Amino acid sequence: MDTPVSHEDDSVATLRFRAIFISDIHLGTASCQAGRLLDFLRHTDSRYLYLVGDIIDGWQLKRRWFWQQSHNDVIQKVLRKARKGTRVTYIAGNHDEAMRHFLGLSFGGIDIRDEATHVTASGKRLLVIHGDLFDAVVQGAKWLAHAGDWAYMMSLRLNRWFNHLRARLGLPYWSLAQFLKHRVKNAVSYIGNFEDALAHEARRRDFDGVVCGHIHKAEIRDIGGVLYCNDGDWVESLTALVELDNGELRIIDWKAIEALRRDAVAFEGAEIAHSPGD
Numbered sequence: 048m049d050t051p052v053s054h055e056d057d058s059v060a061t062l063r064f065r066a067i068f069i070s071d072i073h074l075g076t077a078s079c080q081a082g083r084l085l086d087f088l089r090h091t092d093s094r095y096l097y098l099v100g101d102i103i104d105g106w107q108l109k110r111r112w113f114w115q116q117s118h119n120d121v122i123q124k125v126l127r128k129a130r131k132g133t134r135v136t137y138i139a140g141n142h143d144e145a146m147r148h149f150l151g152l153s154f155g156g157i158d159i160r161d162e163a164t165h166v167t168a169s170g171k172r173l174l175v176i177h178g179d180l181f182d183a184v185v186q187g188a189k190w191l192a193h194a195g196d197w198a199y200m201m202s203l204r205l206n207r208w209f210n211h212l213r214a215r216l217g218l219p220y221w222s223l224a225q226f227l228k229h230r231v232k233n234a235v236s237y238i239g240n241f242e243d244a245l246a247h248e249a250r251r252r253d254f255d256g257v258v259c260g261h262i263h264k265a266e267i268r269d270i271g272g273v274l275y276c277n278d279g280d281w282v283e284s285l286t287a288l289v290e291l292d293n294g295e296l297r298i299i300d301w302k303a304i305e306a307l308r309r310d311a312v313a314f315e316g317a318e319i320a321h322s323p324g325d
Contacts, residue, residue: 062304062317063092065168066290070099070177070260071280073142074118075108081117083301084281088124090304093289096133097163098125099260099278100140100177107142129156136163140261141179164254169294171255171274174248178261178277181244242277246270258288265298291317 073079107113129135135157139146149159162176241262249257256274265279265286276296279286285301 061090061092064289064317065093065292065294066095066097066165067091067093068097068099068175068258068276068278068288069281070138070140070278071101071263071282072098072121073101073104073107073280073282074121075104075113076282077113078282079104079118080281080285080301081115081121083285083305085117085120085124087285087287087301087304088121088128091287091289092128093133095165095290096125096128096135097165097175097258098135098137098157099175099258100138100179101142101260102137102140104142105145125157126155134158136160136175138163138175138177140177165258167290167294167296168292171294172253173274173276174252174254174257176245176257176259178241178245178259181241181248242266242270242275246273246275249273249275265300267296267298289317 069084072081072084074081125135137146137157137159139150139159139161146159147161150161152159162174165173165175167173245257245259249255250271250273254273256276258276258278260278260280262277263280263282263284264277265284265288266275266277267288268275274296276288278288279298279300286298287300288296289299290296
């Protein structure tokens, strides 16, 4: 039986979902959008919260220590949700692979897992996994994965300067990293192979679908009868996968939450509530 959730007590409009899946936050890097994630967490509530890997970026922290108060605030907010009754599951990824030393343990009400099974309100069984174990580069040539990570971080650094100039000119955000991923033939092939591999694994194990992260590409689609869901990232896309009370799955981004904060507009299909202070 589901445990009742004690909802956030901030005086703000809150979107309530049955489940929220977020991944690839990369706390410990300058590119992490911790402030916007904190805003998202403050304005959403759920019975289940899955942290689907690469929450803390151990790779980058080993190279250079970077940790801001907003990164602490994100962790404290998640811990608070767990104390208030949200079932929080932390799925280890490749950037936070050190968490795999603690599989099966619970810290502050947060369960540490390598993978999890989530059953939707409509009865669909979903395999929840970061996805790096199905990445041939990460598994077969870790040095190349580290090199690719360095190149990705460099592209994000260049992107910040470039988009600072675009903003001053009144132009919208444009992602160099996403442009390269979607335009370079090998990158497109790599993403397709990754998605197919995850769908195949879910099908082999009799799951109805899979929820993953890792490649920073938010998407929901059918692959050979298997529901493939990627919740995106909190570096560029600022997206999460959410389950509505009827079991429907959707991708929602920070802008929708920001609009709620500004205009108190309900997200279609989700329960909206206001604290007594409103």
